Amino acid sequence: MMGIRGTSGTNDPERPEGRHAIDVGHAGVRKIIDTTCDGVWVFDTKGRTTYVSRRMAEMLGSTPDELIGAKLQEFLDPEDRAAAERDLHGWLTKQAGANYQHLLRRDGKDLWTRVASNPIENEYHSIVGLLGMFTDITERRSMEQALQRAETEFRIVFDASAVGIVVVDRQGYAVMANAALLNMLGYRREEITNVSFEHVTHPDDLGEDRRLYTALMRGEIDSFRREKRYVTRSGKVLWVHVNASLVRSTDGIPQYAISMIEDVTERVKAERALHHSETQLRLALDAARMVIWSWDVPTHRLEWSDNLHRVFDLPFERTPTTLQEVIDTVAPEDRERVRKEMNAAVENADFEFVSEYRVIMDNGETRWFEARGEVERDGAGKALCMRGTAVDVTARKSAEVALRASEERFRTLADAAFEGIAISDEGKLVDLNNRMLSLLDVQRDDVIGRNIAPWFANESTSEVQRRIREGDTGMYEATLLRRDGRPVQVEIQARYFQADQGRTLRVAAVRDVSARRLAAELLQQSQERELRAREDFSRHLLNAQEQERQRLAGELHDGLGQNLSLIRNRMHLALETANLDPEVAEHLQAVAQIASDCVAEVRSLAQNLRPVQIEQLGLTESLSSLVERVRDSSTTEIECRIEDVDDTLPPDAATHLYRICQEALNNVLRHANAQHSSLTLVRDVGILHLDVRDDGVGFDVRTASGAGGLGLTSIRERAQILGGNLEVHSLPGKGTHLQVRIPFTEPAERH
Helix, strand or coil: CCCCCCCCCCCCCCCCCCCCCCCCCHHHHHHHHCCCCHHHHEECCEEEEECCCCHHHHHHCCHHHHCCCCCCHEEEEHHHHHHHHHHHHHHHCCEEEEEEEECEEEEEEEEEEEEEEEEECCCCCEEEEEEEEEECCCCHHHHHHHHHHHHHHHHHHHHHCCCEEEECCCCCCCEEEHHHHHHHHCCCHHHHCCCHHHHHHHHHHHHHHHHHHHHHCCCCEEEEEEEEEEECCCCCCCEEEEEEEEEECCCCCEEEEEEEEEEHHHHHHHHHHHHHHHHHHHHHHHHHHHEEEECCCCCCCCCCCCCCCHHHCCHHHHHHCEEEHHHEEEEEEHHHHHHHHHHHHHCCCCCCCEEEEEEEEECCCEEEEEEEEEEEECCCCCEEEEEEEEEECHHHHHHHHHHHHHHHHHHHHHHCCEEEEEEECCEEEEEHHHHHHHHHHHHHHHCCCCCCHEECCCCHHHHHHHHHHHCCCCCEEEECCCCCEEEEEEEEEEEEEEEEHEEEEEEEEECHHHHHHHHHHHHHHHHHHHHHHHHHHHHHHHHHHHHEEEHHHHHHHHHHHHHHHHHHHHHHHHHHCCCCCCCHHHHHHHHHHHHHHHHHHHHHHHHHHHHCCCHHHHHHHHHHHHHHHHCCCCCCEEEEEEEEECCCCHHHHHHHHHHHHHHHHHHHHHHHCCCCCEEEEHHHEEEEEEEEEEECCCCCCCHHHHCCHHHHHHHHHHHCCCCEEEEEECCCCCCCEEEEEEEEHHHHCCC
């Protein structure tokens, strides 16, 4: 190789084997070896140096003479020696090859090399040494490590960055994206490569984005920045700040773009909120006719908000810039006072500057302004600046004048009112009119500021306090106490209104209703007497009816009934006459039958007029018999359930209950047109419950009550006579339900 050949080795143990095995041939070969960029290093089979080129010695930081006899292991990192022994063995067994070796120079610095090795043979083809070509790759290794570190650092920054980072190809599709961007947009890592910037850009921002990215990929611009909107996978809209940079190839051709994407949604919201707030403040200041000012105390310079000219109607060239210029605009009668108030606020830390003053406008109009300010001081308490507001209060001043006039009118009207008027604040009296003072029999100074509660009777106090506490505005009655303790019945109704300083005042109109109350009581007593009289009249009338029915029943039974019975008997005797003409016998038989029918009808009439079976059979059996007779005379199916009630009512009361049941069933037959009906009479503790139901045509209860139907009226009057009541439930087409409740005294309680 390059004129170096292998020769037989020597047996001298003190000299490296093959020391003279290197034959440089002639000076040209040696010159080539010494001038090559690679180092040449020759070892014997024991790894000792037999030859080293000048370049190799320089690489190791030594000289060729110093290296003769040195072993390769001396220049290896201890951790690499075992691997180097294996490599040396492989080289000496003709397993030539190339690998990398990490060597240490004499000065301890790292030397990274690439090694190409070949064994050296003698003329007998025996391996007597090893030749290695060492290329210094330390600088390249350093660059590779630096590049690796840079790539690692980039990956760390890329993956850990809180800002979204994406690499985008020339077509606008994502090549890779970091976790921050994936989380921002809601995509998975494997999905993002199918997403282009157009997919996630808001439609309203897409046109400008396309224009910029096209210019970037054409190389017309190297980067661009903009704020835009992204639409996430879930449809949420984000505001982002995009900083896109172009990456070119070594020959300057655009390759791809790297974009840094920051979510600025909250910032945009904050900016918009701030802008909205500033706009609202400006509108509020204009609407309130208020300006903000700042006075530099040492220099007396003034600064104003930009709405000064709109509020004060001043031309721009007349903007007051000093305190004196402001004082000059104040009405002469207010100037000295305003100056003193401002000086007092500057000189006294406890003094708050609040001043109302008049300004004569250019058009001669007088307007009122209110100025407020707070003083900023240094550590020693010296005034540095006063900041505050000035607001046009002309309308308020006019309103105050109008309010005072209104209050006077209100006082005049209130004092002329027939009702008492009391104004209170959280339960304490603020003002009263003359009528209210007269009701209480007090002087105004005796009650102003006092609690309302003591002026009411005990039974009314809690109700009054509750209505005040709940802000009730309904009308109610209460008992008021005069100064001498005499009660006065009053009717109260209150209203609430907002007063100054956020107070809510209660205005109560109080009307003396003692006379009305007395009249109402007298009317109620009269109505009760009338009701009792009507009930007594109804009771006497019904009793009289019952007595008349009993008399008529007796007359029918004892008079007409007996005569008809005699006629029937005489007809039967005549029929027994011998040789009676058949035609005459037929007439006699017909008359006898008619007489029998009349007797039966008279008996039925007598029973209806006077239910004598109540006395004979009892109320329970009489009612059952009544239901049976109604069943026999009608096609309506009637269900009946009657408990034993014989011991519940006295005879007269039992008759009334019988008539109630009779009238209720008659109503079903005459008016209901029902298929099914029921009558139930049960007893409870001290109460009889009568229920009559049907599935008939029903009726409008209100119309029937207004029409005053005699049947229902009779049932109601009889129930009232018995101390009970009637309830009727019915609707057209829904049937009817009558409920009668009658109290009675249990037998055990009658003695």
